[in-house]
Structure formats: structure tokens, C-alpha cells
Amino acid sequence: MSTEASSPSRHILLLFAHxxxxxxxxxxxxxxxxxxHTAVTAVDLYAEYPDFNISIEREQQRLLEHDVIIFQFPMYWYSTPALLKEWQDLxxxxxxxxxxxxxxxxxxQFLCAVSAGGREEAYQTDGFNHFTLRQLLxxxxxxxxxxxxxxxxxxxLFGSRTAKEEHRITLHSAVWTKLLDSLAQDTLDITKARQLENLTRYFDEQDLHK
Ligand SMILES: Cc1cc2nc3c(=O)[nH]c(=O)nc-3n(C[C@H](O)[C@H](O)[C@H](O)COP(=O)(O)O)c2cc1C
Incomplete structure (x- = not known):
């Protein structure tokens, strides 16, 4: 993990909607x-726009200034929370x-950092939710x-409502930081990162200790 990394080559815009x-x-x-993280501009959309009065100019300027765009959100009714949809629309x-x-x-580059209350088994064609998360996105x-x-x-992250009691958040957060490092340093294998069902599988256990 390196939050103090040498100056990052790329800038990440994290748009968080919760x-x-x-x-x-x-x-x-x-x-x-x-x-x-030094490479990340972290924007809390609900704090910034509690009345949904989004500044189009400010948001477009932010997009221009960054190389990687991340939407971070909890899955709400198989989609994004409303403000993130409003953000896209405007x-x-x-x-x-x-x-x-x-x-x-x-x-x-663009990716979604999502948490879902449902278990991964539920997000399968023959599972409770009938579609995979990637399909729903x-x-x-x-x-x-x-x-x-x-x-x-x-x-x-699946099964998010029991993640804390099951002590799964620390590892997930460590993988997240590793991902942010790789995006900032432009070291991701993009072909692999595009093909996976879930980017959490990009890193194996050994990578996390490097
Ligand atoms: C209005 C609402 C809708 C939700 N819809 C879904 C859903 O469609 N699929 C799902 O897996 N979880 C759903 N959830 C559960 C959230 O995804 C879950 O609470 C969240 O990921 C937990 O993250 P947090 O601890 O950061 O709040 C929903 C929760 C709420 C409040």
C-alpha cells in the first residue's frame, strides 16, 4: 500500500454517491x-449537492482534469442511487x-466501485437476482x-450488510487501495481488467503484501 507514493502519473476522480x-x-x-490517496480527488456528491442542484460546469471541468473516473455507490434497486443518475443526465x-x-x-478509464447487499451466488443467471452484477451495470x-x-x-463487494461482522472489510479496503495505486501508476493490465467479472479478483493474495 502506498498512499505516499512518488508523484502519481495519473489523476483519479472518485464520484461517491451514498x-x-x-x-x-x-x-x-x-x-x-x-x-x-494523493492521486484521488474524492467528491461526496450527496454532501455537495443535497438539493440535486448539480453544477454542470464544475463537474465537466473535473472530468477534464482527470484520467480515471470512478463511480462509487451502494447498489440501490439494481442501479445507482438517484443523484448519480441525475449527475449523468445533466x-x-x-x-x-x-x-x-x-x-x-x-x-x-472508467469503473464502478459497488457494494451489493445480495450475495454473489444471488447475482447469477440461475440465482435469486437472475443477472450478474456486470450484466446489471x-x-x-x-x-x-x-x-x-x-x-x-x-x-x-457482495453480501455488504454482513461484511463488517464477517471481518471482510479490511481486506476489501486493502485491495481497493492497491487498485487505486495501480490506476494512478498506470500499471493495470487493461485487457485483463476489462474482462474480469469483478476487479477484486485482479490481485492475488501475494500481490497484496508487496
Ligand atoms: C433503497 C435500497 C435499495 C437497495 N437495493 C439493493 C439492490 O438492488 N441489490 C442489492 O444487492 N442490495 C440492495 N440494497 C442494499 C445496499 O446495497 C447495501 O445496504 C449497501 O451496499 C451497504 O453498503 P454501506 O454499508 O456502505 O451502506 C439496497 C438498500 C437500500 C437502502
């Missing part, structure tokens, strides 16, 4: 870890993010395609 952070056990830990304008002259996001994958962002696999 409507009830006071009760958060998982995302608050990841968000606080990210805030300490900020990803024609002529900026897509359409004629809309190349602002071209070549930047396809609207975001297609958003990335239209806006010329490079979509990476989601970084997902």
Missing part, C-alpha cells in the same frame, strides 16, 4: 481510504461527452462506450 452515509459500514471505509451533455465534438472523455457500460471511456470491470 444517500445515507451515517449508516454506511462499507462505502464510508472505502471513501475515507480514497480521500487519503453532466454528460451532447457536444461534451458524446455526439459532434463530444470527445472530452475519450480514452479515460450494462447501462453504465454502454454509457462508457458512447462517451469513449474505457470501461473496466466493477470493483464489487
Amino acid at each position: 444517500p445515507s452515509q451515517a449508516r454506511s459500514e462499507v462505502n464510508s471505509v472505502l471513501f475515507n481510504a480514497a480521500k487519503k 453532466v454528460l451533455e451532447y457536444g461534451f461527452a458524446y455526439g459532434k465534438g463530444g470527445d472530452a472523455l475519450k480514452g479515460k 450494462q447501462p453504465l457500460e454502454q454509457m462508457a462506450s458512447i462517451t469513449q471511456l474505457t470501461f473496466l470491470a466493477p470493483f464489487a
Whole structure:
């Protein structure tokens, strides 16, 4: 883990959307870890826009200034919390993010850091939720395609509501920091990172101790 790394080559914009952070056990830990990372601009969207009055200009400027964009959110009704949808609806304008002259996001990397209350077994074709998490995130994958962002696999924690009592958050947070390091230093194997179902599988146990 290196939050004190030599100056990072790339800048990461973390857009965090959680409507009830006071009760958060998982995302608050990841968000606080990210805030300490030198390469990360950590934005708490619900704190910044409690009335959903999003500044399109400010958000577009932030996008221009970063190389990697991360949406961090708890899965709510198989999708993002409402403010993150509002953010997409307003900020990803024609002529900026897509359409004629809309190349602002071209070549930047994009991923979702998601927590889901359901267990991984439930997120299978023959499971309780009928679809995998990656399948459920396809609207975001297609958003990335239209806006010329490079979509990476989601970084997902399942069974999030029991993660604390099952002592799974510390390891997840360590993998998260490792991921942020790799994104900042541009050392990820992008082909592999695009193909996985879950980016948590990118690193093996040995990597985490390096
Ligand atoms: C309104 C609402 C909708 C939710 N919808 C889903 C869902 O569709 N799928 C799922 O796996 N969990 C769902 N959950 C559970 C959350 O994903 C879970 O509480 C969250 O990931 C825990 O993260 P936190 O500790 O940071 O709050 C929902 C929770 C709420 C409050």
C-alpha cells in the first residue's frame, strides 16, 4: 500500500454517491481510504449537492482534469442511487461527452466501485437476482462506450450488510487501495481488467503484501 507514493502519473476522480452515509459500514471505509490517496480527488456528491442542484460546469471541468473516473455507490434497486443518475443526465451533455465534438472523455478509464447487499451466488443467471452484477451495470457500460471511456470491470463487494461482522472489510479496503495505486501508476493490465467479472479478483493474495 502506498498512499505516499512518488508523484502519481495519473489523476483519479472518485464520484461517491451514498444517500445515507451515517449508516454506511462499507462505502464510508472505502471513501475515507480514497480521500487519503494523493492521486484521488474524492467528491461526496450527496454532501455537495443535497438539493440535486448539480453544477454542470464544475463537474465537466473535473472530468477534464482527470484520467480515471470512478463511480462509487451502494447498489440501490439494481442501479445507482438517484443523484448519480441525475449527475449523468445533466453532466454528460451532447457536444461534451458524446455526439459532434463530444470527445472530452475519450480514452479515460472508467469503473464502478459497488457494494451489493445480495450475495454473489444471488447475482447469477440461475440465482435469486437472475443477472450478474456486470450484466446489471450494462447501462453504465454502454454509457462508457458512447462517451469513449474505457470501461473496466466493477470493483464489487457482495453480501455488504454482513461484511463488517464477517471481518471482510479490511481486506476489501486493502485491495481497493492497491487498485487505486495501480490506476494512478498506470500499471493495470487493461485487457485483463476489462474482462474480469469483478476487479477484486485482479490481485492475488501475494500481490497484496508487496
Ligand atoms: C433503497 C435500497 C435499495 C437497495 N437495493 C439493493 C439492490 O438492488 N441489490 C442489492 O444487492 N442490495 C440492495 N440494497 C442494499 C445496499 O446495497 C447495501 O445496504 C449497501 O451496499 C451497504 O453498503 P454501506 O454499508 O456502505 O451502506 C439496497 C438498500 C437500500 C437502502
